[in-house]
Amino acid sequence: MVAAGPAQQILVHCSNAVAAARAPALFVASDFCRRPGFGRHHPLSIPRVSAVLELCASLGWIDGRCMRTSRVATVEELARHHDPDYIEALRTSDAAGRVELEVRTRHGFGNLENPLFPGVFERAATAVGGSILAAELALEGRVAFHPAGGTHHGRRDRASGFCYFNDPVFAIGRLLEGGMSRVLYVDLDAHHGDGVQEAFLDEPRVRVVSIHEQGRWPHSGTADDVGHGYACNLPVPAGFNDSELGYLLDSVVLPLAAAFAPGAVVVTCGTDALAGDPLSGLALSNVALWDAVGRVVGDTGPAVVLGGGGYNPWTLARCWTGLWGRLRGLEIPEELPGEAQQILRSLECDLVEDEDVADAWLRTLADVSRAGTVRDEVKSLARQWRVLHGMA
Numbered sequence: 001m002v003a004a005g006p007a008q009q010i011l012v013h014c015s016n017a018v019a020a021a022r023a024p025a026l027f028v029a030s031d032f033c034r035r036p037g038f039g040r041h042h043p044l045s046i047p048r049v050s051a052v053l054e055l056c057a058s059l060g061w062i063d064g065r066c067m068r069t070s071r072v073a074t075v076e077e078l079a080r081h082h083d084p085d086y087i088e089a090l091r092t093s094d095a096a097g098r099v100e101l102e103v104r105t106r107h108g109f110g111n112l113e114n115p116l117f118p119g120v121f122e123r124a125a126t127a128v129g130g131s132i133l134a135a136e137l138a139l140e141g142r143v144a145f146h147p148a149g150g151t152h153h154g155r156r157d158r159a160s161g162f163c164y165f166n167d168p169v170f171a172i173g174r175l176l177e178g179g180m181s182r183v184l185y186v187d188l189d190a191h192h193g194d195g196v197q198e199a200f201l202d203e204p205r206v207r208v209v210s211i212h213e214q215g216r217w218p219h220s221g222t223a224d225d226v227g228h229g230y231a232c233n234l235p236v237p238a239g240f241n242d243s244e245l246g247y248l249l250d251s252v253v254l255p256l257a258a259a260f261a262p263g264a265v266v267v268t269c270g271t272d273a274l275a276g277d278p279l280s281g282l283a284l285s286n287v288a289l290w291d292a293v294g295r296v297v298g299d300t301g302p303a304v305v306l307g308g309g310g311y312n313p314w315t316l317a318r319c320w321t322g323l324w325g326r327l328r329g330l331e332i333p334e335e336l337p338g339e340a341q342q343i344l345r346s347l348e349c350d351l352v353e354d355e356d357v358a359d360a361w362l363r364t365l366a367d368v369s370r371a372g373t374v375r376d377e378v379k380s381l382a383r384q385w386r387v388l389h390g391m392a
């Protein structure tokens with residue numbers, strides 16, 4: 001590990017300041033994280049949490065003491081949010097290895113987007129179980145990192161956007177059930193957190209904030225969409241940079257968090273908002289995402305930090321590994337050791353051309369800053385938010 005430069009020392013200082021307030025963060029995972037899913041040729045067939053676990057192990061950043069194992073959510077637990085007919089349809093279709101046409105039409109799985117693959121039910125139910133466990137750890141005052149979670153598009157009675165169940169909904173629900181009077185949900189994935197917003201439309205104890213790319217699927221979450229008054233949507237233009245994310249944090253997200261004063265926060269930190277993701281056009285550095293998570297978590301107490309989308313295995317593995325390092329208050333190395341570089345070199349992805357694999361993606365964890373101009377479109381989102389909330 002290379003000695004930290006001034007920038008790293010500042011980062012370490014900040015993350016230690018956050019970590020010092022509570023017991024060390026915990027990593028929630030399961031055996032499913034190490035197994036491929038979704039079949040071949042699906043954007044989620046790439047190594048994701050498995051690569052993060054390997055990288056963390058190669059850095060000596062993870063061991064049995066900081067790991068907790070997800071359990072499988074029961075059918076009764078799943079039915080607290082999902083339609084029993086949908087749960088049963090996914091369970092029986094998985095067991096049978098086939099989906100009836102009527103079920104496919106009604107419940108949105110068994111297609112290219114949300115394929116039926118062996119073990120899909122248990123895998124999806126384990127993501128829910130992991131997020132419930134992460135919420136229980138947060139109820140003990142911890143920060144729980146569950147990168148296999150973040151399936152924010154799952155709907156009550158149908159699969160959507162590669163998501164079968166909606167684990168963030170269960171994390172929030174468990175925090176409320178455990179006595180939290182207010183929970184803030186911040187969604188940093190490149191796509192609108194539609195399933196979470198829908199689940200808590202009429203719940204004044206939950207604020208749902210989503211920063212996502214304007215004009216992208218699922219095309220919901222426009223700036224004037226406040227749900228039933230408890231949602232905040234910030235659709236940002238392509239090329240969204242680090243300075244613009246910092247601006248929206250300073251001018252909308254952190255003031256909103258301060259006013260709401262939540263007992264806990266749930267963050268979905270998909271990596272598809274990073275530069276180089278094949279399914280979005282945003283251009284953040286991973287350091288900007290780590291800072292964003294650190295600021296939201298640092299300001300609001302116990303937290304559940306979930307994964308989400310992310311379709312470039314290099315940027316994903318580096319981002320979530322570094323995020324874990326930051327949550328634990330560890331020093332981010334300037335250059336990765338050989339074993340870690342080898343893990344990154346072994347990754348493959350059909351959606352990213354070989355010539356587009358940046359050298360830095362194979363040698364480092366932290367991106368260089370992608371600061372830039374804060375464009376008028378981004379400033380107007382903050383103005384519009386103030387108007388909508390009578391703060392203009």
Ligand SMILES: [Zn+2]
Binds near residue numbers: 189190308
């Ligand atoms: Zn996404």
